[in-house]
Amino acid sequence: MKATVLLLLKRDLISALRSRWLYGFSISFAGLGSAFSYLGALGLGEVGFRAYSAAIAGIINLNLYAVPLAAVIASSLSLVSEREKGTMEFLLSLPTSRWEIVFSRLVSNVVSISAAIVLGYGLASWLLWLLVSETDLLIYLSILWASIVLAYSFAGIGLLISSLVRSRFAALALSLGVWIGLVMVYEVVLMAAVILLNLSPLDVTPLLLANPVQASRLVIVKTFDPSMSLLGEFGAFIQREFGETLASVLIGSQIAIGTACTLIAMLTFSKGDL
Amino acid sequence: MKAIEVRNLTKRFRENVALDSIYLELGLKESVLVMGANGAGKTTLLRCILGLIDFEGEVMVMGLDVRKKGKDVRRMVGYVPQQVRFPEEMTVYDLVDFVSDMKGVDITLEETLSPFGLMDTVNSPVGSLSGGLRQRLAIALSLIGNPRLIIMDEPFNNLDPMMRNTVHDMMREMMRGGKSLIVSIHNISGLITAFEKIVVLKEGRMVGVYHSEDVLRTLRPVYKVHVKSDNGWTTYRTEDLFATLTELQESGKDLRNAWIEEPDAEELLKFVGG
Numbered sequence: 001m002k003a004t005v006l007l008l009l010k011r012d013l014i015s016a017l018r019s020r021w022l023y024g025f026s027i028s029f030a031g032l033g034s035a036f037s038y039l040g041a042l043g044l045g046e047v048g049f050r051a052y053s054a055a056i057a058g059i060i061n062l063n064l065y066a067v068p069l070a071a072v073i074a075s076s077l078s079l080v081s082e083r084e085k086g087t088m089e090f091l092l093s094l095p096t097s098r099w100e101i102v103f104s105r106l107v108s109n110v111v112s113i114s115a116a117i118v119l120g121y122g123l124a125s126w127l128l129w130l131l132v133s134e135t136d137l138l139i140y141l142s143i144l145w146a147s148i149v150l151a152y153s154f155a156g157i158g159l160l161i162s163s164l165v166r167s168r169f170a171a172l173a174l175s176l177g178v179w180i181g182l183v184m185v186y187e188v189v190l191m192a193a194v195i196l197l198n199l200s201p202l203d204v205t206p207l208l209l210a211n212p213v214q215a216s217r218l219v220i221v222k223t224f225d226p227s228m229s230l231l232g233e234f235g236a237f238i239q240r241e242f243g244e245t246l247a248s249v250l251i252g253s254q255i256a257i258g259t260a261c262t263l264i265a266m267l268t269f270s271k272g273d274l
Numbered sequence: 275m276k277a278i279e280v281r282n283l284t285k286r287f288r289e290n291v292a293l294d295s296i297y298l299e300l301g302l303k304e305s306v307l308v309m310g311a312n313g314a315g316k317t318t319l320l321r322c323i324l325g326l327i328d329f330e331g332e333v334m335v336m337g338l339d340v341r342k343k344g345k346d347v348r349r350m351v352g353y354v355p356q357q358v359r360f361p362e363e364m365t366v367y368d369l370v371d372f373v374s375d376m377k378g379v380d381i382t383l384e385e386t387l388s389p390f391g392l393m394d395t396v397n398s399p400v401g402s403l404s405g406g407l408r409q410r411l412a413i414a415l416s417l418i419g420n421p422r423l424i425i426m427d428e429p430f431n432n433l434d435p436m437m438r439n440t441v442h443d444m445m446r447e448m449m450r451g452g453k454s455l456i457v458s459i460h461n462i463s464g465l466i467t468a469f470e471k472i473v474v475l476k477e478g479r480m481v482g483v484y485h486s487e488d489v490l491r492t493l494r495p496v497y498k499v500h501v502k503s504d505n506g507w508t509t510y511r512t513e514d515l516f517a518t519l520t521e522l523q524e525s526g527k528d529l530r531n532a533w534i535e536e537p538d539a540e541e542l543l544k545f546v547g548g
Contacts, residue, residue: 004345007375018363086359092326094376095349273287273327 005100012108016074022112025070029120032063060220063147064213069179071113071151075158076175078105079269081168089274099266102163106155106262113151117144139223146219149254153212154179156258156265163265163272186211201237209253219250275337277302277423277454278323283331285318285478292318293329294478302422305445305455307465307486310475316458317356319475320427323456324353336422349377352416356427356458358408362401366392366411369400370418377419389444390414390437405432413441424448426457430465435499436529439519442468461536464497464515466490498535501527 016022079102082088091101121144158175165171190207193199199207208214218238221230228235228246242249278300285293293315300306308316322329325344333340335347360369367383374381387393390410395403403411409432416424430438446468448455459465466472466486474481490513497515501508501522512518515534523529 004376007372011372015361015363082361086357087361089321089326089355089357090360093324093348093353093355094373095345095378096376097345271328274321 004094004096005104008096008100008104009107012104013111016108016112017115019074019112021070021074022116025066025113025116026119028066028070029117032066032120060143060217063143064150064217064220065183067113067117067147067150068154068183068213070116071109071154072158072161072175072179073172074113075105075109075155076161076165076171077158077168078109079159079162079265080165080171083166083274084168092274098270102159102262102266102269105162106159109155109158110148110152113155114148117147117151121147142223143220146216146223146251149219149251150212150216153216153254153258153261156261157212159265160261160268163268182211183213186214190214201234204234205238205241209249210257212254212257215250215253219247222247222250275302276300276334277304277336278456279332279334280319280323281332281334283319283322283329283333285315285322285327285329292478293322296331296480298473298480300454300456302454303449303452304471305449305457305469306471306473306483307469308456308458308473308475310458310460312460313477314460314475315478316460316475317427318478320353320425320456320458324348324351324425349419350422352418352421352424354409354412354416354424354426354429356431358405358412358431360400360408360411363399365397365399366395366403367397369411369415373415373418379419381418386414386418387411389440406434406437409433410437413444421453423454423456426455428458428460430459434530435519435532435534436523438464438534439516439523439529442516442519464519464534464536466495467514467516493537495537497537499532500535501529501532503527 079088082091092098121140157178161171161174161178165174190204193207194204208218218228218231221235222228224230225235228239231238239246276299278298280296280298283293283296283298284291296315296319298306298319308319310316318327321327323333323335323340325333325340325347336350338347340347364372366387370381370383370386374386383396384393387396390413392407392410392414395407395411400408400411409429413426413429416426429441433441442465445455445457445465449468455469457465457469466489469486472484472486472489474484494513497512497518499510499512499515499518499522501510510518510522519529522532
């Protein structure tokens with residue numbers, strides 16, 4: 001007998017890979033990725049890929065906006081839309097448990113968003129393969145990996161939202177609110193706090209690790225600039241504090257947030273009604 | 275061991291008490307009809323028995339605590355929900371395959387779908403099926419894995435008289451085959467003759483358990499079967515609905531467009547205080 005969680009996963013993956021969302025995100029990511037590779041290639045002759053231009057920094061920021069949005073929206077709809085349509089009762093009446101359903105949704109959402117990222121950036125990777133060295137391509141692939149970790153984190157947050165709300169509208173509204181909060185407002189508030197409260201790098205570090213977007217941004221900076229000197233005093237501090245483990249800490253914090261949100265979603269969903 | 279043991283079952287939806295201290299026992303090979311007006315708590319009771327929603331109190335199914343062993347319980351139970359909603363993009367084939375895999379049984383499409391006249395729909399997406407076909411599919415799926423206990427919530431919803439007759443015959447066959455059945459209805463369906471015991475719910479409380487013979491002796495419900503022929507509509511009055519349906523079918527009457535007028539359920543509910 002096959003494990004029920006695998007059967008659920010198979011069904012959820014098929015459903016996720018058929019989703020219109022996936023194609024939309026793939027096209028968006030392809031646009032971003034192509035722009036990324038094109039602009040990167042422009043700078044090759046003069047300064048090299050590593051000394052990325054302001055334009056590339058902008059594209060990376062866009063990546064930090066698009067991936068969380070895709071992941072949080074897709075995941076926040078995954079449980080509540082079945083509840084709203086009434087198909088959740090059918091699923092729950094089968095020999096499965098609620099935690100298996102949440103786990104299956106997490107994996108299928110992360111796989112489908114990752115597929116969108118890989119499909120979208122695949123073309124760009126190929127272009128880069130033709131234009132840049134193997135080392136630079138590895139940097140590009142590291143960014144791709146950072147995007148997948150970020151997607152995992154926001155998929156967990158999305159599932160938590162989905163387990164808490166009663167309608168798709170509420171799920172969409174809340175996920176947009178969380179996305180705006182973590183992607184845009186958080187940074188402004190943090191900068192204001194640093195200035196007004198005179199926060200030290202030591203105070204700022206946990207605040208950055210607590211937000212997956214900020215952690216992912218640091219991962220990408222680290223990819224381009226292993227010494228973190230681009231970030232000035234803070235970069236020097238964080239590099240000194242964590243040393244070789246910095247990238248792992250930054251990735252680990254995002255995985256921890258995604259996992260914690262998923263576990264809370266399992267608990268909430270288990271106690272919820274249909 | 276009992277098929278179902280419900281002890282002090284209470285279910286609240288926020289401040290509303292949907293079920294209040296319900297006690298119910300159903301022996302192996304026994305069958306019970308759960309009756310009550312809309313909002314009496316029938317669906318909630320059946321969902322609690324299957325472990326689909328959280329509750330206070332204790333529910334044991336086939337000797338297993340549904341809260342701790344819900345997954346095992348659902349492997350042994352067939353369930354027909356009141357509102358039949360399946361993932362619309364799945365085909366009938368996908369659905370049968372998915373349910374049989376989840377239950378860990380090998381079945382053939384023929385044995386599952388043929389008794390309900392669904393073989394022609396094998397490759398149709400569930401979303402394209404009519405309400406009646408979906409109801410038939412729900413009943414067909416509930417029987418996958420030869421369950422020992424079958425829970426049906428308003429199984430006659432959307433069924434034409436001919437299919438009602440088929441389902442009624444199947445229920446009798448299941449009873450003869452030693453299966454336990456718990457079926458909810460909100461009107462004096464012809465099913466009343468097939469079940470020994472009737473449980474009546476009112477506003478979340480159990481009014482009592484009655485023998486159907488006693489109820490029938492007092493009420494003597496009369497059903498009207500309206501059958502369309504070339505000469506217009508003909509009405510047949512009967513106290514034994516399914517015997518009459520069988521006779522009409524055997525005499526070559528087309529029951530696909532027939533409809534059944536059921537006696538007013540209020541009379542029964544007044545009789546039993548429900």
